[in-house]
Amino acid sequence: MQVPFNALGRAVADQRDDLLRATTEVLDSGWFVHGSQHAAFLSELAAYLELPHVVGCGNGTDALEIALRAARTDSRSTVVTVANAGGYTSTAARAAGLRLRYVDVDADTHLLDPSGLGHAVDDDTFAVVVTHLYGRAADVGAVRSALSGRDVTVIEDCAQSFGARTPVGAAGSLGDVATFSFYPTKTLGAIGDGGAVATRDPALATRVAQLAQYGWGSKYEATLSGGRNSRLDELQAAYLRVRLPLVDAGNATRRAIIARYADAASSRVRVLPADDASHAAHLAVLVTDDASDLASHLAAEGVGSAVHYPVPDHRQAAFRDGTDHVLPVTDALVGRILSLPLFTELTGAEITKVCDVLARY
Numbered sequence: 001m002q003v004p005f006n007a008l009g010r011a012v013a014d015q016r017d018d019l020l021r022a023t024t025e026v027l028d029s030g031w032f033v034h035g036s037q038h039a040a041f042l043s044e045l046a047a048y049l050e051l052p053h054v055v056g057c058g059n060g061t062d063a064l065e066i067a068l069r070a071a072r073t074d075s076r077s078t079v080v081t082v083a084n085a086g087g088y089t090s091t092a093a094r095a096a097g098l099r100l101r102y103v104d105v106d107a108d109t110h111l112l113d114p115s116g117l118g119h120a121v122d123d124d125t126f127a128v129v130v131t132h133l134y135g136r137a138a139d140v141g142a143v144r145s146a147l148s149g150r151d152v153t154v155i156e157d158c159a160q161s162f163g164a165r166t167p168v169g170a171a172g173s174l175g176d177v178a179t180f181s182f183y184p185t186k187t188l189g190a191i192g193d194g195g196a197v198a199t200r201d202p203a204l205a206t207r208v209a210q211l212a213q214y215g216w217g218s219k220y221e222a223t224l225s226g227g228r229n230s231r232l233d234e235l236q237a238a239y240l241r242v243r244l245p246l247v248d249a250g251n252a253t254r255r256a257i258i259a260r261y262a263d264a265a266s267s268r269v270r271v272l273p274a275d276d277a278s279h280a281a282h283l284a285v286l287v288t289d290d291a292s293d294l295a296s297h298l299a300a301e302g303v304g305s306a307v308h309y310p311v312p313d314h315r316q317a318a319f320r321d322g323t324d325h326v327l328p329v330t331d332a333l334v335g336r337i338l339s340l341p342l343f344t345e346l347t348g349a350e351i352t353k354v355c356d357v358l359a360r361y
């Protein structure tokens, strides 16, 4: 039996009738951009997140870029973030003409280590992007404390953490503004690209909405520079409405799968836990001494795996700017992390097989 790393077609098969009905509704409406599905999805999303302002956009990277542009209200131009989160914040910051400063991550969680912020944040820093990596909500309160009263916007990148809920609120409600990706593999995934920005701040929300649509203050009147066209597609909004009610159950199912992997794995493997609702269980990531050796062992047994992510941002040619970033934990994880198959529709037999293979390593 082969166990694929992902199999997006399975969810589509399960939801086929609802997705076809949603498609028909959009076709019959004759309204294909910013129609009633888009409006309904955004209000359902705002209710789910318990946030008053949600703006749809084209994808999660656009959401980051637009949030960064909207948060920048003076000449400061530095963004502080982690280097192990796939380069999306770096791509967005560079597109917006911003400087990047990376901070190291915690060795246990792989999330931003707030103790590094005192050193990384300077007078040019206007934003910190906190990535809730793998699905686990970071401690945004600790980030805020480490900023010790500085006027810095805290942006939560919730691309991997949709549905994570901490005792003090949902991922996305913990900082000043949050960004989301609805890329198909995400815990709330579309049948294509999609994204959103959410905030409590009405002025920030207005800037985000304007930047996502040509910088328009009103129709055909471009008042804000840096605008572009980045809208959430009407069909994707309709599909996301089908899937939003399924998110919590899916996250719980995948948390249970991670727990099975963690219990089964041999002592050479540490599966990062996803014990409670503060983890959306987007990725089942493990740490081992030689990840490519384990990947080969899994592949030989027909089990797929992937690396999130193989090259940290400060070592990527596109993001280097001459700054000497010292990130010992981030660097030490290179070659040691591996992601296991994790999707809601994995069968019991497939989960058992992954467990057996991990136990025999």
Ligand SMILES: Cc1ncc(COP(=O)(O)O)c(C=O)c1O
Pocket: 059, 060, 061, 062, 085, 086, 088, 089, 131, 133, 157, 159, 160, 181, 182, 183, 193, 194, 195
């Ligand atoms: C942590 C993180 N941030 C941002 C993004 C960007 O999202 P998108 O692919 O929709 O641009 C992704 C996913 O791809 C992601 O995993």
